[in-house]
Amino acid sequence: xxxxxxLAHLLGDFLLQPRRALIHxxxxxxxxxxxxxxxxxxxxxAWLLLWTxxxxxxxxxxxxxxxxxxxxxxxxxxxxxxxxxxxxxDQAAHLAVLGAVASYPHTLEALQGMLxxxxxxxxxxxxxxxxxxxxxxxxxxxxxxxxxxxDHASLPGAGMYIGILxxxxxxLFILLDHWEAIGLLIAAKSVFRFxxxxxxxxxxxxxxxxxxxxxxxxxxxxxxxxARMG
Numbered sequence: 001x002x003x004x005x006x007l008a009h010l011l012g013d014f015l016l017q018p019r020r021a022l023i024h025x026x027x028x029x030x031x032x033x034x035x036x037x038x039x040x041x042x043x044x045x046a047w048l049l050l051w052t053x054x055x056x057x058x059x060x061x062x063x064x065x066x067x068x069x070x071x072x073x074x075x076x077x078x079x080x081x082x083x084x085x086x087x088x089x090d091q092a093a094h095l096a097v098l099g100a101v102a103s104y105p106h107t108l109e110a111l112q113g114m115l116x117x118x119x120x121x122x123x124x125x126x127x128x129x130x131x132x133x134x135x136x137x138x139x140x141x142x143x144x145x146x147x148x149x150x151d152h153a154s155l156p157g158a159g160m161y162i163g164i165l166x167x168x169x170x171x172l173f174i175l176l177d178h179w180e181a182i183g184l185l186i187a188a189k190s191v192f193r194f195x196x197x198x199x200x201x202x203x204x205x206x207x208x209x210x211x212x213x214x215x216x217x218x219x220x221x222x223x224x225x226x227a228r229m230g
Contacts, residue, residue, distance in 0.1 A: 001050070001101075001102040002059075002098060002099060002102035002103075003051075004046075004049040004050055005046055005049070005058075005062060005092060005098045005101065005102055006095075006098055007049060008042065008045035008048075008049050008062075009062075009094055009095075009098060011045055012041045012042040012045050012066075013042075013091075015043075016041055016045075019067060021034035021038065021124070022034075022035070025038070025070075025074060026074060026077075027205040028075075029074045029075060030071060032208075034071065035071075035074075036067075038066075038067075039063050039064070039066060039067040039070075040063070042062060042063045042066045043059050043060060043062070043063035044059075044110075045186075046058065046059035046062050046063065046200065047059035047153070048163070050222050054100045057103075058101045058104075060099065062098065062101055063103055065094075065097045066094060066097070069090060069093045069094060069097070070090070072074070072090075073087075073089070073090040081160070084168065112228060119227075119230065120230070121226065121227050121229070121230020122175075122227045122230065125171060125223040125224065125226060125227035125230075126168075126220075126227075128172065128223050129164070129168055129171050129219065129223050130164050130168070130169075131164070133161055133163075133164075133167055133219045133220070133223070134141070134164055136219070137163065137210075137212060137215050137216055137219065138160075139210055139217070139227060140215060141208065143176035144207075144208050145208065160172050163198075163212075163216050164219070166189065166216060166220070167184055167216055167217075167219065167220035168220075169181075169211070170182050170185065170220035170224065171219055171220050171224045171227070173185075173221055173224075174220075174221060174224030174225060174227075174228065175224060175227065175228060182217070182221075186213070189213065190213065
């Protein structure tokens with residue numbers, strides 16, 4: 001049931017919501033007819049995929065909760081400096097509702113069972129390779145970074161996000177026992193970085209990139225190994 005409701009959510013929120021409708025909703029909020037059309041689409045999709053006469057009840061609950069969550073997002077999203085934050089919170093709330101509806105009336109028991117079966121070593125390792133590892137890496141390289149003249153333009157925070165993504169991939173590869181994929185990832189990053197390093201023609205910059213990359217990969221490897229042991 002959860003998978004069917006999730007598919008309905010993905011179809012309604014991403015495939016069947018054109019950009020024009022999204023812009024109109026953001027401008028008019030609850031006064032936008034597209035908002036009510038969007039809620040109706042979610043109701044229809046959920047009921048259609050559940051494919052039972054009684055499926056209208058969970059479908060209606062999902063659609064109404066979807067509308068409430070969307071309204072909260074529409075009226076509060078301008079308070080956030082980063083546009084991805086309200087989007088992620090919105091999607092997390094939708095998924096929580098889908099899980100609750102799919103497991104009703106045993107929602108609390110299902111949640112308790114999920115928490116009891118959670119591999120906390122895996123969760124901790126997964127969290128570590130994101131922002132904690134990024135901050136730790138920046139602190140360790142802080143002394144070296146002061147010796148480099150930053151005369152190139154880059155996207156704000158791009159280096160941090162690249163590091164997070166590469167550590168997540170390394171972490172996943174270790175859990176799947178595909179060490180060769182880590183070598184492929186290092187090679188791919190080296191290819192993309194080659195032109196930058198060639199243009200800079202700066203030994204300090206090259207050494208800084210190598211140290212940062214090895215530190216980043218080392219943290220991810222250690223986290224992956226500890227997660228497998230746990």
